Amino acid sequence: QVQLVESGGGLVKPGGSLRLSCTTYGLTFSDEYMAWIRQTPGKGLELISYIGNSGSPTYHADSVKGRFTISRDNTKNSLFLQMNSLRAEDTAVYYCATPADSSIIFWGQGALVTVSS
Amino acid sequence: DVVMTQSPLSLPVTLGQPASISCRSSQSLVHSNGNTYLSWFQQRPGQSPRRLIYKVSNRDSGVPDRFSGSGSGTDFTLEISRVEAEDVGVYYCFQGTYWPGLTFGGGTKVEIK
Numbered sequence: 389q390v391q392l393v394e395s396g397g398g399l400v401k402p403g404g405s406l407r408l409s410c411t412t413y414g415l416t417f418s419d420e421y422m423a424w425i426r427q428t429p430g431k432g433l434e435l436i437s438y439i440g441n442s443g444s445p446t447y448h449a450d451s452v453k454g455r456f457t458i459s460r461d462n463t464k465n466s467l468f469l470q471m472n473s474l475r476a477e478d479t480a481v482y483y484c485a486t487p488a489d490s491s492i493i494f495w496g497q498g499a500l501v502t503v504s505s
Numbered sequence: 506d507v508v509m510t511q512s513p514l515s516l517p518v519t520l521g522q523p524a525s526i527s528c529r530s531s532q533s534l535v536h537s538n539g540n541t542y543l544s545w546f547q548q549r550p551g552q553s554p555r556r557l558i559y560k561v562s563n564r565d566s567g568v569p570d571r572f573s574g575s576g577s578g579t580d581f582t583l584e585i586s587r588v589e590a591e592d593v594g595v596y597y598c599f600q601g602t603y604w605p606g607l608t609f610g611g612g613t614k615v616e617i618k
Contacts (some may be wrong), residue, residue, distance in 0.1 A: 401543055404519065406572065422589070431508050432597070432609060432610075432611050432612055433554070433597055433599075433605045433609040434609070435608070435609075435611075447604075447605040449606070472547040483553060483554075487601070487607070489559070489601075489609075490536075490540075490542035490548070490601030490602065490604075491542065491544040491556060491559045491560075492544070492554075492556060492599065492601075493556065495554055495555070497553055
């Protein structure tokens with residue numbers, strides 16, 4: 389059974405940083421592209437980053453480019469999202485997910501990130 | 506990026522009655538390989554999204570056959586033949602044809618009248 393477990397969410401002040409992690413179980417992590425998708429009440433679901441199975445290619449949406457960095461450690465079956473220069477509009481639930489065959493197959497349970505002073 | 510537009514925003518339905526959700530894309534979703542990468546997701550209250558349909562009309566394993574997807578080009582539909590209480594939630598369409606900017610529709614909230 390496939391499980392994606394996010395951690396690292398929380399409350400952070402504007403301009404601050406946070407690092408999200410996603411540990412996966414039940415899939416061959418090194419074979420999979422991985423992605424971060426966020427959900428806000430205002431903008432709905434937004435795929436903000438993805439990374440190839442061996443670390444490239446990487447993609448970051450314009451809304452996070454230059455501030456967020458996606459990375460992975462295949463030896464630990466783990467995906468990461470380093471978030472810097474956080475803004476109020478980054479407040480969202482962040483999901484770890486597997487984009488495959490041009491769809492999204494598996495989702496984590498989500499990690500809430502709140503950016504507020 | 507391709508814009509995905511769903512309607513209606515909210516859909517009150519009587520139990521046992523059919524429901525239909527529309528999704529339109531700003532560009533044709535037919536890939537150069539001939540496939541059309543349009544998926545549908547269900548998000549029940551308090552849960553993560555779950556895929557129901559992929560490549561327009563293919564149901565995922567475990568998805569009840571009352572759910573069906575159809576359409577082509579830029580116009581797509583998700584239909585629920587007889588709505589049950591467990592179908593309450595928000596439904597999203599998603600295009601996987603145009604990388605890297607994969608995009609979701611804005612969502613349709615299905616509720617029981």
